[in-house]
Each structure stands twice: as C-alpha cells, then as structure tokens.
Amino acid sequence: MEELLWKFIEQYMPLTPEEKEGMLALDIFHQFDEGTVLLREGQYSTTGYFVVKGCVRTYVVTDGIEKTTEFYCEGETFSPPCAVTRQASSLYISCVEDSLLVMADDSIVEASFEKFPRFVNLCRIIAEEKLAATEILKKRLELVLAGEAPC
Numbered sequence: 001m002e003e004l005l006w007k008f009i010e011q012y013m014p015l016t017p018e019e020k021e022g023m024l025a026l027d028i029f030h031q032f033d034e035g036t037v038l039l040r041e042g043q044y045s046t047t048g049y050f051v052v053k054g055c056v057r058t059y060v061v062t063d064g065i066e067k068t069t070e071f072y073c074e075g076e077t078f079s080p081p082c083a084v085t086r087q088a089s090s091l092y093i094s095c096v097e098d099s100l101l102v103m104a105d106d107s108i109v110e111a112s113f114e115k116f117p118r119f120v121n122l123c124r125i126i127a128e129e130k131l132a133a134t135e136i137l138k139k140r141l142e143l144v145l146a147g148e149a150p151c
Helices: 002-009 017-025 081-085 106-115 118-145
Strands: 029-032 037-039 048-053 055-062 065-073 092-095 099-104
Touching (some): 002 017, 017 106, 099 106
Antiparallel strands (some): 048 099
C-alpha cells in the first residue's frame, strides 16, 4: 500500500530506506470503507490528507441538501480549511469509495520535519504546485463567468 505514496513522493525527490521506514513508523496509513464520514460540520481537526487509493468528497449541507464542494482522487492532497483556521469545520469529508489515506496532523508533520528536514522542501514544492493549479482554475472560472470562455 505504501508503494503508491513512495511513487508520488519520488516524483519530487528520491527517498532513502531510512525515510521510508521513518514514515511507516508514524502510523499514517488508514483504510476506510465507502461512505465513512471522516469529518463533520462543527468538528475540529488539524488533519491533512493524501489519497493513496480511492476517492474522497468534501461537501456542505444546506437546508438538508448535500452540496459537493470538491472531490479528491488518487495522488491528491488536501487539508480542510479548519485545519488551518483552527475553527470548527464548515464542511463534511467522506469516502466516495473504499479508500486508503495518509493522514497527518500537526504533530506528525512536525516530527517528520525534525527527523527528515528535506521534507519541508517537498511540502513547499507541492504547496506551490497546488497554488498554481488553483490560480489557473480561478482565472478560467473568471473567464467563463464573464462569458469570454466556454464552459
């Protein structure tokens, strides 16, 4: 199961056997069944996620109706806004299908940064890629809403 995570990370940097063993010792791999709710509105969480296998959905419930805000599939990372703001979650997170996730809270991230300092650079690179992708989507949405690009 961890081979998928190693493959993802090794797109950015090679991993030593010590780094792989260190990550396995953190107990970060978690298997969930389809339909499992990982986070509910109003709960607090500092957990970030990496989807090794499966699919996860974030959604809000408005007037009793679920409204999907995002899907995260294999090879994607995400953190709910509450993990950053330290406020109660405004959304739900659930597994769309049986999923294998890497889950890490602040303490796990800090421990891995201490033990393996080069992971800081890895996280920076991944964050920059996600930010760039978000900016591209934002510009595209602006063009669509202005009627300057097709849907």
